[in-house]
Amino acid sequence: xxxxKQAKTPLTKMEKKIRAKAIFNRWKAWLYLLPALVILxxxxxxxxxxxxxxxxxxxxxxxxxxxxxxxxxxxxxxxTVLKDxxxxxxxxxxxxxxxxxxxxxxxxxLLIAVALNSIKPLRRLLQTIFFLPxxxxxxxxxxxxxxxxxxxxxxxxxxxxxxxxxxxxxAFGGTRINWVNAGSxxxxxxxxxxxxxxxxxxxxxxxxxxxxxxxVNKQYYDAARVDGASRWRIFWRITVPMLSPMIAYxxxxxxxxxxxxYTSIVGIFGDRMGPVGADGSLNTMVGMIYDSLNDGxxxxxSAAALILFVIIFIVTMINLYVSKKKVHY
Amino acid sequence: xxxxxxxxxxxxxxxxxxxxxxAEKDIKKTARLQLVGKIFVQIGLYLFLTVMAVIVLFPxxxxxxSSLKSVEEYNALRPxxxxxxxxxxxxxxxxxxxxxGGLDLGRMFLNTVYVGIVSTILSLIVTVLSAFALSRLExxxxxxxxxxxxxxxxxxxxxxxxxxxxxxxxxxxxGNTFAALIVPFLVSxxxxxxxxxxxxxxxxxxYLAAKVDGTSDLKYLWRVMIPLAAPSLVSITILKMxxxxxxxxxxxxxxDDSTYQLITVGLRELGTRLxxxxxxxxxxxxxxxxxxxxxxxLIVFIFFRKYIMRGVSRSGTKG
Numbered sequence: 001x002x003x004x005k006q007a008k009t010p011l012t013k014m015e016k017k018i019r020a021k022a023i024f025n026r027w028k029a030w031l032y033l034l035p036a037l038v039i040l041x042x043x044x045x046x047x048x049x050x051x052x053x054x055x056x057x058x059x060x061x062x063x064x065x066x067x068x069x070x071x072x073x074x075x076x077x078x079x080t081v082l083k084d085x086x087x088x089x090x091x092x093x094x095x096x097x098x099x100x101x102x103x104x105x106x107x108x109x110l111l112i113a114v115a116l117n118s119i120k121p122l123r124r125l126l127q128t129i130f131f132l133p134x135x136x137x138x139x140x141x142x143x144x145x146x147x148x149x150x151x152x153x154x155x156x157x158x159x160x161x162x163x164x165x166x167x168x169x170x171a172f173g174g175t176r177i178n179w180v181n182a183g184s185x186x187x188x189x190x191x192x193x194x195x196x197x198x199x200x201x202x203x204x205x206x207x208x209x210x211x212x213x214x215x216v217n218k219q220y221y222d223a224a225r226v227d228g229a230s231r232w233r234i235f236w237r238i239t240v241p242m243l244s245p246m247i248a249y250x251x252x253x254x255x256x257x258x259x260x261x262y263t264s265i266v267g268i269f270g271d272r273m274g275p276v277g278a279d280g281s282l283n284t285m286v287g288m289i290y291d292s293l294n295d296g297x298x299x300x301x302s303a304a305a306l307i308l309f310v311i312i313f314i315v316t317m318i319n320l321y322v323s324k325k326k327v328h329y
Numbered sequence: 330x331x332x333x334x335x336x337x338x339x340x341x342x343x344x345x346x347x348x349x350x351x352a353e354k355d356i357k358k359t360a361r362l363q364l365v366g367k368i369f370v371q372i373g374l375y376l377f378l379t380v381m382a383v384i385v386l387f388p389x390x391x392x393x394x395s396s397l398k399s400v401e402e403y404n405a406l407r408p409x410x411x412x413x414x415x416x417x418x419x420x421x422x423x424x425x426x427x428x429x430g431g432l433d434l435g436r437m438f439l440n441t442v443y444v445g446i447v448s449t450i451l452s453l454i455v456t457v458l459s460a461f462a463l464s465r466l467e468x469x470x471x472x473x474x475x476x477x478x479x480x481x482x483x484x485x486x487x488x489x490x491x492x493x494x495x496x497x498x499x500x501x502x503x504g505n506t507f508a509a510l511i512v513p514f515l516v517s518x519x520x521x522x523x524x525x526x527x528x529x530x531x532x533x534x535x536y537l538a539a540k541v542d543g544t545s546d547l548k549y550l551w552r553v554m555i556p557l558a559a560p561s562l563v564s565i566t567i568l569k570m571x572x573x574x575x576x577x578x579x580x581x582x583x584x585d586d587s588t589y590q591l592i593t594v595g596l597r598e599l600g601t602r603l604x605x606x607x608x609x610x611x612x613x614x615x616x617x618x619x620x621x622x623x624x625x626x627l628i629v630f631i632f633f634r635k636y637i638m639r640g641v642s643r644s645g646t647k648g
Contacts, residue, residue: 032462047492062495
C-alpha cells in the first residue's frame with residue numbers, strides 16, 4: 001500500500017536527477033566503449049564472419065553483390081586457389097623463407113644479445129645501433145638492398161656498374177653474381193631476400209632476448225663458474241634454458257611473421273614479385289591474396305586468406321607443442 | 330672478481346713457508362691466465378659486435394652516400410665509397426613531378442603527415458575512453474568483453490583486409506578518400522590493452538576520492554589518469570605514427586589518386602619508374618627519396634628510444 005502510494009506521487013526534481021544518474025551509471029561504461037565497439041564491429045568482427053561467408057560463394061565479387069547479383073554456394077574458390085600453379089610457388093617460397101630466416105635470425109640475435117650482456121662500455125650505443133632496422137620502412141630499405149645488390153645494365157646487357165656487393169665479392173677474389181637483375185637465378189634472389197629479412201628481424205629478437213637475459217639470476221652463473229664450467233657449457237646449460245620462454249616467443253612470432261612475408265619482397269623486387277622477366281617467381285601467400293584482390297576476385301582472395309590462416313594456426317600449434325616440451329619455466 | 334676469490338682462498342692457508350710460496354705462485358699464474366683469457370674473450374666479443382654493427386649500419390651508410398652521388402658517379406663500374414662531389418639537387422629533383430615521371434611526392438608527404446596526425450589523435454581518444462571503461466568502471470560482461478577483444482588479436486590482419494576492402498570501396502564508396510586510410514585502423518586492441526594495464530596500476534582510491542569530491546569521470550580522466558599514464562600514451566602515439574608512415578598494403582589497395590596517396594606507395598612507384606627507364610636509371614634520386622622517408626623515423630627514434638622499445642617489446646610484430 002505504502003509503496004504504490006509513493007510511486008504515484010510525482011518525483012521531485014532531486015529524485016529524478018538521482019534516478020537518471022543511476023541509469024546513466026549503469027550504461028556509461030558502454031557509452032565509453034561505443035566508438036571502439038562500432039569500429040571493431042565493422043572492421044574486425046564483420047570481416048571474420050564475412051570472409052568465411054564469401055570464401056564459400058563461388059566467384060564472389062563485392063561490386064557485383066552491391067549491384068544485386070547472387071552467388072551459388074560451394075568450394076570453387078578453394079579449388080581455384082589450390083589448383084593455381086602459383087599457389088605451390090607461393091607456398092614453397094613462403095615456407096623456404098620462413099624455415100631459413102627464423103632459425104638464422106634467432107641464433108644470430110641470441111649471440112648478439114649474449115655478447116651485449118657480457119660487455120660494459122659502449123653497450124648502450126651498440127644496443128641502439130642494433131635496434132635501428134626496426135624503425136625503418138621495409139619498402140624503403142628494401143630499395144637500398146636492391147641498390148646494393150643491383151648491377152646497372154646498359155641496354156640490359158653488359159653491366160656498367162657492378163654494385164657494391166659484387167665489388168666487395170671481387171675484392172675478396174670471388175666472382176660477381178647476378179643477384180637481382182633480369183636472368184638472375186632463384187637461389188641468388190633467395191639469398192638476397194634471406195639477408196634482408198634477417199637484417200630486418202634481428203632488432204625485435206635482440207630486444208626480447210636481451211630483456212630476458214637481464215632477468216636471469218646472476219647466482220646461476222657464479223655457481224657454474226665455481227664449478228669450472230666452460231663458457232660454451234654455461235651458454236647451452238644455463239643461458240639457453242633460462243631464456244627458453246623468450247626464445248619460444250621470438251620463434252613463434254617469427255614463424256607467424258614469416259608466413260606473412262610480403263613487403264620485403266616488394267621493397268626489393270617491386271610488386272611484380274620477381275626479377276625482370278620472371279614476374280611472380282618470388283610471390284608469397286600474402287602476395288597471392290593481394291593479387292586476387294586486385295583482380296576483383298574477392299571470393300578467391302578470401303579462400304586464400306583462410307588457407308593462410310589455417311596454415312599459420314597449424315604451425316603455431318606445432319610450435320606451442322614443441323615449446324611445451326622444451327621450454328623450462 | 331676472480332682474483333679477489335683467489336686471494337680469499339690464499340689467506341687462511343697456514344702451511345709451511347716453501348709450499349705456501351709455491352701455491353702463491355701457482356695461484357698468481359692461474360689468475361693471470363684467467364685474466365688474459367678474459368681479455369681475449371672481451372676482445373672477441375667486441376670484434377663480433379663491431380662486425381655485426383657494421384653490417385647493420387651499412388645499408389644506412391650506402392643509402393646516404395648514394396643519394397648524394399651524381400648519376401655518372403653512381404654508375405661507375407666499381408662504386409666509390411664516398412661521393413666525389415655532393416649533388417644536393419637529387420633531393421630537390423624528387424619534388425619536381427616533371428622529373429619523377431609525374432609523381433607528386435611532396436603532396437604524398439603531406440598526405441602521410443595529415444593521415445598520421447589525424448588518425449593518431451582520434452585513435453588516442455577512442456583508446457583512452459575504452460581503456461578507462463575496461464579498467465575503472467564495473468559493468469556486466471566486462472571480463473568476457475575484454476577476453477573477446479584479446480582473442481581478435483590472434484587473427485592475422487590479412488583475413489580482415491579482403492572484407493574491409495569490400496566494405497570500404499564497394500559499400501561505403503570510400504575509394505580515394507582519407508577516411509578509407511584512417512577509419513578502419515582507428516581501434517587497436519593492443520593499444521587498449523597496453524593502456525588498460527597502465528590504468529590498472531593507478532590506485533582505485535584516487536578514483537573513489539574524486540567521486541566523493543564530485544569530480545566528473547571525464548575531468549578525472551583528463552586531470553589524473555592521462556598524466557599518470559603519459560608513458561604508455563607516448564608509446565602509443567609513436568607506434569601509431571610509425572604505422573601510418575610505413576603503411577603500404579592498405580593505402581595501395583584503396584587509393585590510386587595521388588591527391589590521397591601515401592608516401593610509401595609513392596616511394597615504391599618512384600623506384601619502379603626511375604629504374605625502368607633503361608637508358609638512364611636514376612638511382613641517386615631514388616636513394617634521396619629513401620633518405621627522406623627513413624631519416625624522420627630515425628630522428629624520432631633517437632628522441633623517444635625508451636618509449637618505442639617499451640612498446641615494441643610487448644607488441645610482438647612490426648608495424
